[in-house]
Amino acid sequence: MTLNLNTIKFIDAGTKAFISGYDTNISDTEETGLNKCSTIRHRLLPLYLIPCLLFTLALFSVPSTAVSSVTGDCSNCHTMHYSQNGTQSSGWGGSGPYDALLTNDCVGCHSSTTAVTIINNTPIIYNTTSPTSILAGGNFYYAIADDSTGHNVSGIKAQDSTLGLTPPGGSAMSSQLTCAGEFGCHGDRSTGNNNIVGVTGAHHTDDSGGITGGTVGLSYRFLNGITGKEDTDWEQDNINTSHNEYQGATNFSTVSTISYLCGQCHGNSGSGGFHNSLGVGSASPWLRHPTDIALKSTGEYANYTTYSLVAPVARPDPDNVINTAAVTPGTDIVICISCHRSHASPYYKLLRWDFKGWPGNAATNGCNVCHTSKN
Numbered sequence: 001m002t003l004n005l006n007t008i009k010f011i012d013a014g015t016k017a018f019i020s021g022y023d024t025n026i027s028d029t030e031e032t033g034l035n036k037c038s039t040i041r042h043r044l045l046p047l048y049l050i051p052c053l054l055f056t057l058a059l060f061s062v063p064s065t066a067v068s069s070v071t072g073d074c075s076n077c078h079t080m081h082y083s084q085n086g087t088q089s090s091g092w093g094g095s096g097p098y099d100a101l102l103t104n105d106c107v108g109c110h111s112s113t114t115a116v117t118i119i120n121n122t123p124i125i126y127n128t129t130s131p132t133s134i135l136a137g138g139n140f141y142y143a144i145a146d147d148s149t150g151h152n153v154s155g156i157k158a159q160d161s162t163l164g165l166t167p168p169g170g171s172a173m174s175s176q177l178t179c180a181g182e183f184g185c186h187g188d189r190s191t192g193n194n195n196i197v198g199v200t201g202a203h204h205t206d207d208s209g210g211i212t213g214g215t216v217g218l219s220y221r222f223l224n225g226i227t228g229k230e231d232t233d234w235e236q237d238n239i240n241t242s243h244n245e246y247q248g249a250t251n252f253s254t255v256s257t258i259s260y261l262c263g264q265c266h267g268n269s270g271s272g273g274f275h276n277s278l279g280v281g282s283a284s285p286w287l288r289h290p291t292d293i294a295l296k297s298t299g300e301y302a303n304y305t306t307y308s309l310v311a312p313v314a315r316p317d318p319d320n321v322i323n324t325a326a327v328t329p330g331t332d333i334v335i336c337i338s339c340h341r342s343h344a345s346p347y348y349k350l351l352r353w354d355f356k357g358w359p360g361n362a363a364t365n366g367c368n369v370c371h372t373s374k375n
């Protein structure tokens with residue numbers, strides 16, 4: 001996804017017009033020092049416009065061939081000295097200066113104290129108030145109250161008290177999960193333990209030519225090497241005519257699938273792994289629930305023909321899906337996120353529905369979206 005700065009022009013905080021969520025003041029809900037920076041009430045500061053303009057000119061006045069989708073005010077997101085009138089702007093995070101001269105860090109920009117999940121075109125993945133319509137990846141809100149509903153990401157929540165640093169199916173990490181970098185899910189893990197270095201350049205990458213997985217910026221949601229097709233509202237509207245198209249494959253070895261990404265930590269190898277034939281099997285009867293296999297075109301699976309956001313499937317060719325609202329048994333593919341969210345969800349183990357007590361809890365039965373005879 002590319003950054004369209006026109007859509008994220010921040011409004012002077014003095015006006016009533018500021019979009020609620022950007023006036024965030026995240027309370028100290030967590031022991032790990034969730035940065036209190038999150039007062040992101042952006043102002044247009046003439047002082048900062050000058051260096052920014054020069055910066056812009058320097059970068060983008062190069063004739064025609066310099067392609068960038070970035071337009072708008074650099075000062076919305078960058079501060080040259082992390083100082084304004086000798087102090088910090090109330091619009092910035094409070095624990096800077098930040099890497100890449102940013103006004104905040106990953107969590108600061110992508111969180112809100114309101115229930116709103118897209119603010120000035122910033123996808124919000126951590127609301128401190130129960131979010132109204134969670135985005136496709138889920139929302140860390142739920143992990144605050146209950147460890148078992150989410151990934152424990154540094155800056156949001158202390159390390160998991162039950163699982164510690166070990167991803168089930170994989171081997172222990174030497175440090176807590178971060179958004180990006182060496183211990184992150186986003187960005188390039190080979191760049192060392194730094195969030196920004198892990199995604200450098202991604203926010204400014206023009207991906208209008210397609211998600212190729214070639215660089216972090218050209219990868220699906222900055223997940224390095226993963227492909228797919230990005231819904232413009234991150235599935236906030238939750239409708240099956242416009243949604244993400246995930247990359248699947250009918251083998252465990254294709255490295256660009258969304259399930260391969262999960263397997264990088266949860267076992268792309270080894271008999272304990274969740275995403276390889278040793279750990280999962282290669283045909284029925286399976287050892288663990290299979291992923292990166294096609295739905296069968298026969299039996300109960302043949303009835304899954306209308307795409308469901310309760311239990312979505314991936315495509316072998318996400319860029320060329322003819323009817324996004326349809327599912328083709330025999331072709332479309334089971335993935336980890338057919339059943340799970342990625343960040344956190346209201347349910348046990350990041351599930352997309354409340355499986356734990358089903359059918360006793362009379363909740364939605366997502367399993368029968370595919371297992372249509374098991375209801």
Ligand code: HEC
Pocket residue numbers: 001002003004008076077078102103104105106107109110120121122123179180186195196199203220221222230
């Ligand atoms: C200064 C604010 C800011 C900071 C800091 C920031 N982001 Fe973002 N991020 C944004 C905005 C705005 C967008 C929306 C871009 C768009 O789609 O137009 C975005 C988009 C994204 C997306 C979605 C990309 C897509 O394809 O839809 C991801 C993933 C992301 N950021 C991750 C991160 C990570 C990881 C960090 C820290 C390394 C980070 N962000 C730091 C503002 C920020």
Ligand code: HEC
Pocket residue numbers: 003005008055056059070071072073074075076077078100102196199200201202203204
């Ligand atoms: C909506 C927020 C936002 C705005 C506005 C913005 N940037 Fe950035 N910029 C980021 C984020 C986040 C990063 C760090 C993560 C990354 O590189 O993806 C970044 C990184 C950078 C970098 C280092 C990485 C690279 O791509 O070289 C430069 C240089 C930069 N920005 C310059 C600018 C300039 C100049 C402007 C104004 C034309 C600007 N930015 C406007 C969010 C923004």
Ligand code: HEC
Pocket residue numbers: 147148149150151152153160163164165166167168173177183184185258261262263264265266336337340341342349350
């Ligand atoms: C960078 C490594 C990494 C990646 C990639 C990753 N995970 Fe995890 N995952 C972990 C770690 C570490 C834990 C255990 C600690 C925790 O819960 O934060 C975990 C825990 C979990 C749990 C159990 C949570 C709990 O609290 O009981 C689920 C479910 C899960 N991951 C699913 C996924 C899915 C689905 C994906 C792909 C979308 C994925 N993970 C990708 C590292 C990762």
Ligand code: HEC
Pocket residue numbers: 283284285286287289290293294295296301311312313333334335338339355366367368369370371
């Ligand atoms: C996105 C579709 C999908 C969803 C959702 C789904 N499954 Fe499956 N499941 C499959 C497919 C496809 C197979 C493999 C069928 C085969 O090879 O015969 C499978 C296999 C299984 C098997 C093993 C059958 C065997 O022959 O070894 C069980 C048990 C199972 N699923 C239970 C569940 C449960 C419980 C849920 C809900 C938590 C669930 N599934 C959700 C598609 C799905």
Ligand code: HEC
Pocket residue numbers: 167168169259262263266274275289290291334335336337338339340349351355
């Ligand atoms: C068919 C639905 C389904 C699919 C597909 C699926 N999971 Fe799960 N997963 C579950 C359910 C349900 C649980 C809760 C525990 C249980 O019932 O086994 C769970 C639990 C987990 C756990 C927690 C295990 C623990 O020890 O606490 C992790 C980690 C996990 N899944 C990761 C993955 C990854 C990675 C993939 C893809 C390779 C994946 N899941 C695919 C349904 C699924």
